[in-house]
Amino acid sequence: MKVICIGRNYAEHAKELNNPLPAEPVFFMKPDTAVLKDNAPFWHPDFSSDIHFEMELVIRISKAGKHISEEFASRYFDAITGGIDFTARDLQQKCKEKGLPWEIAKAFDHSAVIGAFQPISNFPDLSNISFSLDVNNERRQSGLSADMIFSFNRIVAYVSQFITLKTGDLIFTGTPAGVGKVNPGDSLKGKLEDSEVFQFDVK
Numbered sequence: 001m002k003v004i005c006i007g008r009n010y011a012e013h014a015k016e017l018n019n020p021l022p023a024e025p026v027f028f029m030k031p032d033t034a035v036l037k038d039n040a041p042f043w044h045p046d047f048s049s050d051i052h053f054e055m056e057l058v059i060r061i062s063k064a065g066k067h068i069s070e071e072f073a074s075r076y077f078d079a080i081t082g083g084i085d086f087t088a089r090d091l092q093q094k095c096k097e098k099g100l101p102w103e104i105a106k107a108f109d110h111s112a113v114i115g116a117f118q119p120i121s122n123f124p125d126l127s128n129i130s131f132s133l134d135v136n137n138e139r140r141q142s143g144l145s146a147d148m149i150f151s152f153n154r155i156v157a158y159v160s161q162f163i164t165l166k167t168g169d170l171i172f173t174g175t176p177a178g179v180g181k182v183n184p185g186d187s188l189k190g191k192l193e194d195s196e197v198f199q200f201d202v203k
């Protein structure tokens with residue numbers, strides 16, 4: 001199983017990090033050891049002093065495919081949830097400055113938090129799914145899939161040109177504006193529409 005993450009998929013977030021808007025999806029990957037689920041606590045690593053939350057919609061691939069056309073892409077994922085793409089922003093900034101890959105900032109253990117998946121059929125309009133993140137019961141991020149620069153179908157089609165997608169693979173689809181630092185003691189709660197999909201603590 002692999003985790004694919006789309007970067008800069010919401011204009012307001014690209015702006016807050018001073019990144020240009022991409023003409024094509026930008027993606028990177030996390031290994032399966034990055035996955036943290038079932039509301040397990042996140043242990044703040046000591047190699048970074050600036051771990052950021054990025055709340056994202058996450059889709060789950062349900063059928064293997066490559067060179068998937070955008071027209072048929074919706075047949076290749078069957079479930080959705082909310083997740084956190086934890087990012088060591090201080091390390092990422094150093095990588096960016098040197099033009100180096102981002103793995104140490106993005107792919108570390110437990111950097112890919114996933115909530116409880118819901119069938120995609122629960123969401124009749126995939127282009128209008130709302131989601132949110134509360135930190136210590138305060139709303140920090142709100143998103144709407146309509147604001148994604150690249151749709152789920154476009155992402156699946158694009159990524160599958162380069163990498164074969166397999167059943168169980170996860171795709172994080174980018175974060176809206178409002179990313180911020182987490183600290184030990186914080187409690188994070190993610191919602192899809194009105195239903196809670198995860199709630200976990202930072203330790």
Ligand code: MN
Binds near residue numbers: 007054175
């Ligand atoms: Mn992200």
